[in-house]
Amino acid sequence: xxxxxxxxxxxxxxxxxxxxxxxxPLPKYALPLILSICLETRQLGTSIxxxxxxxxxxxxxxxxxxxxxxxxxxxxxxxxxxxxxxxxSTRVGGVKERWWDAGGGLAYLLSPSTSxxxxxxxxxxxxxxxxxxxxxxxxRGYNNLMLDYKSDFLDVLDLTAGIEKPPGELMVDVxxxxxxxxxxLEGGERVExxxxxxxxxxxxxxxxxxxxxxxxxx
Amino acid sequence: xSFFDDEAEDSLSPELRSVRGAxxxxxxxxxxxxxxxxxxLRSTVSPDTDPHSYPHGADRSRASAxxxxxxxxxxxxxxxxxxxxxxxxxxxxxxxxxxxxxxxLLEEELREMEEMDDVKRMGMxxxxxxxxxxxxxxxxxxIDGLFDKLEQQQKMVTTLRSDPQTSEEEHFKLMLVQTExxxxxxxxxxxVRTRLHKIEKYSQYITLTPSIHHLLSGAELSHARRYTELLxxxxxxxxxxxxxxxxxxxxxxxxxxxxxxxxxxxxxPVLIYCRRxxxxxxLEGGERAAxxxxxxxxxxxxxxxxxxxxxxxxxx
Numbered sequence: 439x440x441x442x443x444x445x446x447x448x449x450x451x452x453x454x455x456x457x458x459x460x461x462x463p464l465p466k467y468a469l470p471l472i473l474s475i476c477l478e479t480r481q482l483g484t485s486i487x488x489x490x491x492x493x494x495x496x497x498x499x500x501x502x503x504x505x506x507x508x509x510x511x512x513x514x515x516x517x518x519x520x521x522x523x524x525x526x527s528t529r530v531g532g533v534k535e536r537w538w539d540a541g542g543g544l545a546y547l548l549s550p551s552t553s554x555x556x557x558x559x560x561x562x563x564x565x566x567x568x569x570x571x572x573x574x575x576x577x578r579g580y581n582n583l584m585l586d587y588k589s590d591f592l593d594v595l596d597l598t599a600g601i602e603k604p605p606g607e608l609m610v611d612v613x614x615x616x617x618x619x620x621x622x623l624e625g626g627e628r629v630e631x632x633x634x635x636x637x638x639x640x641x642x643x644x645x646x647x648x649x650x651x652x653x654x655x656x
Numbered sequence: 657x658s659f660f661d662d663e664a665e666d667s668l669s670p671e672l673r674s675v676r677g678a679x680x681x682x683x684x685x686x687x688x689x690x691x692x693x694x695x696x697l698r699s700t701v702s703p704d705t706d707p708h709s710y711p712h713g714a715d716r717s718r719a720s721a722x723x724x725x726x727x728x729x730x731x732x733x734x735x736x737x738x739x740x741x742x743x744x745x746x747x748x749x750x751x752x753x754x755x756x757x758x759x760x761l762l763e764e765e766l767r768e769m770e771e772m773d774d775v776k777r778m779g780m781x782x783x784x785x786x787x788x789x790x791x792x793x794x795x796x797x798x799i800d801g802l803f804d805k806l807e808q809q810q811k812m813v814t815t816l817r818s819d820p821q822t823s824e825e826e827h828f829k830l831m832l833v834q835t836e837x838x839x840x841x842x843x844x845x846x847x848v849r850t851r852l853h854k855i856e857k858y859s860q861y862i863t864l865t866p867s868i869h870h871l872l873s874g875a876e877l878s879h880a881r882r883y884t885e886l887l888x889x890x891x892x893x894x895x896x897x898x899x900x901x902x903x904x905x906x907x908x909x910x911x912x913x914x915x916x917x918x919x920x921x922x923x924x925p926v927l928i929y930c931r932r933x934x935x936x937x938x939l940e941g942g943e944r945a946a947x948x949x950x951x952x953x954x955x956x957x958x959x960x961x962x963x964x965x966x967x968x969x970x971x972x
Contacts, residue, residue: 476898483900519903522895523916530887534856576890583886587852587879595806595841597848608835642838 440514443475444521451525467570482515541649542598544581610641612653782847787971790920794873859884860917922958928969
């Protein structure tokens with residue numbers, strides 16, 4: 439049946455958006471399915487154009503069966519396109535969400551160790567392997583775009599810091615859960631973060647390290 | 657004048673009072689040094705950007721008053737433990753009757769709007785931006801003003817922090833100032849990101865509609881253009897290129913009239929508070945509803961967008 443594959447694609451995509459909390463790893467890019475949908479659409483396209491050519495204008499207005507056939511094929515093709523784009527845009531949304539969650543750290547986002555460290559027992563694919571090459575390009579492009587945009591603000595505030603809740607306290611108690619080495623904080627202070635140690639620091643200075651999972655709020 | 661006397665008038669949080677009680681014996685000695693603290697604070701602010709005069713004059717700490725010049729803000733930052741904002745839109749009680757004084761009241765209210773300090777206004781436009789899903793005007797002047805003040809304040813705080821003469825209590829005050837700064841930054845950040853989200857969502861619509869370009873800042877507009885381009889390249893490379901040629905467009909309209917270009921849905925309901933009398937609107941079913949001053953309504957955005965953009969109605 440025309441459109442079955444596309445339906446499969448969007449239902450899978452819809453299912454993956456249903457549980458965003460806690461955030462599941464992004465499902466792998468459904469390349470085989472997408473290729474077969476594209477193939478189906480191309481076949482529909484050729485079938486439509488050959489039918490139109492062979493029968494010509496006259497029969498198109500008389501032969502109602504042919505008209506019906508062409509309409510169905512046409513609609514199926516358009517529907518396929520719509521499903522494909524819906525799938526892609528849902529994924530783009532997911533990719534962007536992850537970018538923001540990671541505080542705009544592209545290298546951190548794509549490093550293979552990230553997802554392994556966070557959930558070692560799950561055999562979830564890390565983000566890099568879940569994305570298609572095109573999506574990787576998009577992510578890189580988006581990263582550049584946002585860097586450009588936020589550079590206007592950077593001397594006063596960091597746009598990519600979290601906005602989940604308004605800041606309540608200036609200082610924050612943190613525990614180091616992953617070695618981060620020596621970090622130079624705002625104001626020239628040098629702090630050596632070793633696993634297991636606890637610090638009391640200004641929230642704005644260590645926000646990024648918390649987001650990236652080096653530190654944990656106590 | 658004792659250092660803490662003016663603070664007590666401001667009815668600060670119990671914590672600060674306890675601090676006061678604990679150190680009351682020291683308060684006298686600090687009192688002597690407090691005026692020099694204020695002098696130093698003032699001397700670090702090079703230009704006097706704020707024309708307002710303070711009712712408490714020299715009594716108040718300039719550091720906390722110069723930018724956030726409402727007393728409530730100092731309280732808000734002092735009672736941070738309650739962790740909620742001090743700038744919810746203020747509802748004046750509905751003054752009833754007296755149609756004759758209406759004009760005066762309106763003028764008064766407008767003046768009030770103008771005199772409202774930047775942080776309050778920032779809070780209001782932040783709520784407005786988040787409460788609607790249409791593209792709102794970019795408040796560039798306000799943001800620039802806030803940034804200037806933030807930068808200035810930061811300089812001041814850094815100078816005072818590194819000054820060995822700054823006493824323990826003064827450090828505590830500086831902390832309050834810094835907390836308040838972080839909160840303002842949060843507001844701006846959230847505002848900008850809400851806008852970015854909308855802009856990315858409607859990027860194609862924005863690019864194709866020159867009539868709304870004036871609502872965006874230059875950076876936002878170029879972001880919208882480049883984002884649209886990026887997104888389309890992505891779609892093109894991913895699937896569209898392998899489809900038949902007549903299916904490769906990005907701005908088609910489907911048979912059911914659904915366009916591929918996402919537009920803001922103006923039928924979304926908004927919750928508004930009428931600052932002024934907004935006349936009557938005709939609802940969907942032909943019913944009419946009066947938007948009297950001081951009332952709150954939940955209506956479709958399309959019906960009241962004029963009043964919102966004029967500032968006569970405030971989004972909650």
